[in-house]
Amino acid sequence: xxxxxxxxxxxxxxxxxxxxxxxxxxxxxxxxxxxxxxxxxxxxxxxxxxxxxxxxxxxxxxxxxxxxxxxxxxxxxxxxxxxxxxxxxxxxxxxxxxxxxxxxxxxxxxxxxxxxxxxxxxxxxxxxxxxxxxxxxxxxxxxxxxxxxxxxxxxxxxxxxxxxxxxxxxxxxxxxxxxxxxxxxxxxxxxxxxx
Amino acid sequence: xxxxxxxxxxxxxxxxxxxxxxxxxxxxxxxxxxxxxxxxxxxxxxxxxxxxxxxxxxxxxxxxxxxxxxxxxxxxxxxxxxxxxxxxxxxxxxxxxxxxxxxxxxxxxxxxxxxxxxxxxxxxxxxxxxxxxxxxxxxxxxxxxxxxxxxxxxxxxxxxxxxxxxxxxxxxxxxxxxxxxxxxxxxxxxxxxxxxxxxxxxxxxxxxxxxxxxxxxxxxxxxxxxxxxxxxxxxxxxxxxxxxxxxxxxxxxxxxxxxxxxxxxxxxxxxxxxx
Numbered sequence: 001x002x003x004x005x006x007x008x009x010x011x012x013x014x015x016x017x018x019x020x021x022x023x024x025x026x027x028x029x030x031x032x033x034x035x036x037x038x039x040x041x042x043x044x045x046x047x048x049x050x051x052x053x054x055x056x057x058x059x060x061x062x063x064x065x066x067x068x069x070x071x072x073x074x075x076x077x078x079x080x081x082x083x084x085x086x087x088x089x090x091x092x093x094x095x096x097x098x099x100x101x102x103x104x105x106x107x108x109x110x111x112x113x114x115x116x117x118x119x120x121x122x123x124x125x126x127x128x129x130x131x132x133x134x135x136x137x138x139x140x141x142x143x144x145x146x147x148x149x150x151x152x153x154x155x156x157x158x159x160x161x162x163x164x165x166x167x168x169x170x171x172x173x174x175x176x177x178x179x180x181x182x183x184x185x186x187x188x189x190x191x192x193x194x195x
Numbered sequence: 196x197x198x199x200x201x202x203x204x205x206x207x208x209x210x211x212x213x214x215x216x217x218x219x220x221x222x223x224x225x226x227x228x229x230x231x232x233x234x235x236x237x238x239x240x241x242x243x244x245x246x247x248x249x250x251x252x253x254x255x256x257x258x259x260x261x262x263x264x265x266x267x268x269x270x271x272x273x274x275x276x277x278x279x280x281x282x283x284x285x286x287x288x289x290x291x292x293x294x295x296x297x298x299x300x301x302x303x304x305x306x307x308x309x310x311x312x313x314x315x316x317x318x319x320x321x322x323x324x325x326x327x328x329x330x331x332x333x334x335x336x337x338x339x340x341x342x343x344x345x346x347x348x349x350x351x352x353x354x355x356x357x358x359x360x361x362x363x364x365x366x367x368x369x370x371x372x373x374x375x376x377x378x379x380x381x382x383x384x385x386x387x388x389x390x391x392x393x394x395x396x397x398x399x400x401x402x403x404x405x406x407x408x409x410x411x412x413x414x415x416x417x418x419x420x421x422x423x424x425x426x427x428x429x430x431x432x433x434x435x436x437x438x439x440x441x442x443x444x445x446x447x448x449x450x451x452x453x454x455x456x457x458x459x460x461x462x463x464x465x466x467x468x469x470x
Binding site for chain 1: 270
């Protein structure tokens with residue numbers, strides 16, 4: 001957001017008063033962040049688009065109940081509730097394969113490819129984490145909430161949330177190592193059989 | 196490698212602070228001191244930092260353009276139909292509440308003078324309801340239930356002083372109280388006023404339901420009281436001047452508020468269509 005741009009909260013008030021243009025600005029600010037969250041968390045582009053749409057429609061329906069607090073935390077909590085609902089609905093079973101488009105900010109093409117591969121595996125091993133650690137990773141990294149807002153959603157202290165995120169990322173790293181090792185073994189044994 | 200100065204369990208929260216970049220100088224020093232003698236914690240810190248780098252990498256993936264157009268189209272259409280409905284709902288809901296309150300006043304108050312007082316009171320309450328709604332909307336907090344609640348409060352005040360005669364008569368016939376006492380008036384008035392307030396509060400999460408409920412309540416009570424009111428008007432056709440003048444003033448204000456509300460709605464719609 002550039003200096004001088006209206007704050008999210010001001011835009012929300014204008015939108016509640018009937019200004020659809022303010023809603024469009026809010027949509028453009030949060031579209032990519034929330035889509036990234038759903039795509040990382042669910043690994044399904046179609047469902048991610050559907051939940052993105054539902055998030056903004058829920059904002060629209062709940063606009064009269066908006067009490068003027070932090071808009072970013074509010075819309076992210078709506079998105080997170082939809083994400084949890086989706087996980088419950090599908091019984092925590094992963095669906096389609098994650099198609100990741102990494103950021104252009106990565107230094108080299110090789111790095112981007114490596115990162116894309118790793119991010120694709122992240123979703124696959126996410127379910128191996130304990131529920132509190134998985135929740136911390138989803139809230140603090142996928143949804144990019146700060147520790148205070150994430151803690152408020154999860155019902156714990158910010159310090160506990162930080163520790164859960166730390167342990168979750170560490171566990172994720174270990175799970176990824178195991179997954180990559182297993183893939184390499186499978187690939188080499190397949191190569192051995194075919195040769 | 197020197198022996199670590201703290202246990203790994205004790206240092207873990209500090210490792211988290213360092214990994215996520217919000218450690219104080221003192222915390223950094225303690226972690227450095229511990230990691231100098233602990234390969235496991237050094238490795239854990241590196242792992243988390245590396246993983247964090249991957250996880251916080253921004254996405255360039257975007258949803259298809261149709262998602263945006265579908266959301267914006269639905270919101271525009273919804274606002275276009277909801278806003279005039281709110282204005283009309285504010286006027287009608289307020290008027291319905293006022294009619295209920297005024298029926299009560301007309302039956303028991305010495306100031307009552309039939310239909311003119313009824314119309315005058317309805318216009319004033321509708322004006323207040325719409326005015327409150329517009330004031331809230333101006334501050335970006337448009338809440339019809341709040342405006343509706345103001346109308347219900349008016350009904351409560353009126354009913355405390357002058358309870359609906361048919362309710363009192365029914366109570367008397369049912370043997371709840373033997374005569375038209377102050378206590379009976381308060382009792383019935385309290386019930387008459389509190390019930391719609393509780394309903395409005397319970398459903399205030401839904402503006403449309405609040406409007407419909409309050410208007411329906413007013414219509415039902417009006418239907419119940421109309422025969423009695425008609426009979427009273429026939430018996431006492433005298434009309435004092437003040438309700439007529441007051442009603443005319445309220446009517447003018449109400450018309451101005453309605454024009455203001457519709458103009459504001461049209462302006463918002465034009466603004467959004469040019470974005």
